[in-house]
Amino acid sequence: MAILVCGGAGYIGSHTVYQLVKAREEVVIVDNLQTGHRGAINPTAKFYQGDIRDAKILDKIFIENKIEAVIHFAAFIEAGEIVEKPLKYFNNNVYGMQILLESMVRMALIKLFSALLLLLTASRKNSLSRKTTERNQLILMANPN
Numbered sequence: 001m002a003i004l005v006c007g008g009a010g011y012i013g014s015h016t017v018y019q020l021v022k023a024r025e026e027v028v029i030v031d032n033l034q035t036g037h038r039g040a041i042n043p044t045a046k047f048y049q050g051d052i053r054d055a056k057i058l059d060k061i062f063i064e065n066k067i068e069a070v071i072h073f074a075a076f077i078e079a080g081e082i083v084e085k086p087l088k089y090f091n092n093n094v095y096g097m098q099i100l101l102e103s104m105v106r107m108a109l110i111k112l113f114s115a116l117l118l119l120l121t122a123s124r125k126n127s128l129s130r131k132t133t134e135r136n137q138l139i140l141m142a143n144p145n
């Protein structure tokens, strides 16, 4: 059984993969390399270059591998840019997670750890508040029913 790390070529994702490999876990990575780096991909992991908003690649990964859990780090994180391009962030961080969850539900996979900690809310003055409570480190149970 393997663990799928979405965004495994990024900063947090690559360190997570390192720790998983060290713990002798089988790891599969999906990353579009938009902000990640090919050189950060652990050679022990199986790598798919693809986007989590692409349901076909996700379904292919779930079919080709025995995935028991998903760890999700595939997101944009630039706190300044989100104010200027909120829809770009909504599309990747929210819609992307929806596509991922839908694929997991199709595959009846229920374990997801998401580290999308950067819950940004623009106040009236367009300043940002960053909520990084542990509550945001969710283990979501995607119930196929």
Ligand SMILES: NC(=O)c1ccc[n+]([C@@H]2O[C@H](COP(=O)([O-])OP(=O)(O)OC[C@H]3O[C@@H](n4cnc5c(N)ncnc54)[C@H](O)[C@@H]3O)[C@@H](O)[C@H]2O)c1
Binding pocket: 006, 007, 008, 009, 010, 011, 012, 013, 030, 031, 032, 033, 034, 035, 036, 037, 050, 051, 052, 053, 072, 073, 074, 075, 076, 077, 092, 096, 115, 116, 117, 118
């Ligand atoms: N950097 C931190 O200190 C930190 C701390 C806690 C949580 N986080 C959260 O962890 C997540 C990742 O942060 P990071 O610092 O590693 O960012 P990062 O940009 O280094 O990594 C994100 C990775 O996801 C990939 N990616 C982005 N959108 C994708 C998509 N649609 N499909 C496939 N791959 C995609 C990128 O190519 C990149 O490799 C973010 O949600 C962030 O809020 C970051």
